[in-house]
Amino acid sequence: MFPIKDSYIAYFKRDKSAIERNPNTVDRLCGRLYEMGLDTIYARCSEPKETNRQIGPLFRRWLNKGSLGVAPVPYDEFISNEKNAVLDAGDNLLMKFATEHLNYTHFKGLDFVGRFNKKYVIGEAKFLTDFGGH
Incomplete structure (x- = not known):
């Protein structure tokens, strides 16, 4: 840090x-x-990371448990069909897919790319509380 x-x-x-x-x-x-x-x-x-900096990996762990009803799949499998799926990839590959296939033009990193009923969903994991933060 x-x-x-x-x-x-x-x-x-x-x-x-x-x-x-x-x-x-x-x-x-x-x-x-x-x-x-x-x-x-x-x-x-030497301080531990803030919660908002740890949430991305925790979110991926939650996705890998199949919490959305679909198992995350590798990039090649994700692009080879139109089935409901979550893309199992690192930050760079998630960004690459969103940029190349969804015309995503923002610089903000992504924690999630999914496809449900032939519609794509992209997102960033956030830890929500009733306290302030950034």
């Missing part, structure tokens, strides 16, 4: 060249790290 919550962190992880194009943001983040000090940086990097 990166020790600072900032939306630019994920952006920089995805697009390494963005670091060079955003020197002021890099300076701001570096300044925050220097202010924290090494002990705090280490402590924050």
Whole structure:
């Protein structure tokens, strides 16, 4: 875990060249790290993931139990027919399928691609509570 919550962190992880194009943001983040000090940086990097960061794998485990009435199937089987199914794939393959076959154009990762009655459903797992969050 990166020790600072900032939306630019994920952006920089995805697009390494963005670091060079955003020197002021890099300076701001570096300044925050220097202010924290090494002990705090280490402590924050060692903290467990937040629940909302763990939910994707838990959701996949739930899908693999057949909770939706269909067993997840590999990519080749999923694209070879029109039967009800859930695509059993990692983040990149879910995104690839949605982009190539469903004209999905968002950058947000997916946790779910399914087909029911010849209609496709895509989604992201979220942990809902009555408390605030991001």
